[in-house]
């Protein structure tokens with residue numbers, strides 16, 4: 001009987017991480033990075049797809065990517081739609097963008113009354129631009145046209161999408177918004193238009209690579225001296241050429257982190273092809289970069305105030 005009770009207690013507590021996660025907000029003071037989704041598109045890895053928050057003094061101000069499952073993590077993080085200043089999408093693969101309409105739908109049940117900016121890449125034959133994407137979803141002929149009021153001004157706030165030109169070679173300063181600066185640079189993600197983002201806030205900086213190979217060799221310029229570089233670690237070193245055209249291997253991540261002299265490296269967008277190879281990944285990165293390296297998990301908080 002005693003053993004049965006012990007087993008029950010273990011079972012109860014082993015099912016608790018999600019419940020505990022409901023209290024997984026970052027500290028109330030200063031600037032924090034929170035990982036909402038540390039996984040890729042796989043749905044059998046126990047991780048949400050790509051999503052991140054930048055917190056300042058207890059408010060989640062910047063949301064980067066909104067892949068499947070990351071909205072549930074947003075809820076667990078204690079973040080509020082009312083506090084968000086901007087949403088940044090690195091690219092429009094479903095595992096980076098498809099919780100967006102659900103976030104807008106949630107507006108029926110919030111008191112947000114100021115416009116919400118959304119930035120993402122321009123399009124090509126394979127992908128719409130982010131403004132086209134929003135029209136495809138929420139426009140008058142969109143799949144979720146019942147949410148069109150959030151574009152035309154008849155609701156208390158509008159979603160305001162803008163495209164960042166992926167043909168640009170230089171860093172684009174996107175907005176200087178109430179104490180923080182958002183900057184962008186195009187990166188190579190095979191045939192998919194993609195943007196890396198930097199947020200400078202309260203003297204701290206965090207950079208998001210998004211999915212990318214390093215064929216444009218552009219990220220290190222955006223990431224110069226950043227407090228944290230979140231690099232997408234979707235492939236192991238011995239990946240095939242198709243995967244290498246889409247993603248950067250650990251050696252490339254280490255090279256970028258070193259060249260940019262980032263203070264800390266966070267590896268996210270983790271996938272089954274990299275799990276179990278953490279020691280190998282680390283030793284390859286260590287050949288180039290000697291700073292702290294962390295493997296991200298959902299809802300993990302990183303302190304930028306040290």
Ligand SMILES: [Zn+2]
Pocket residue numbers: 091093189211
């Ligand atoms: Zn992608």
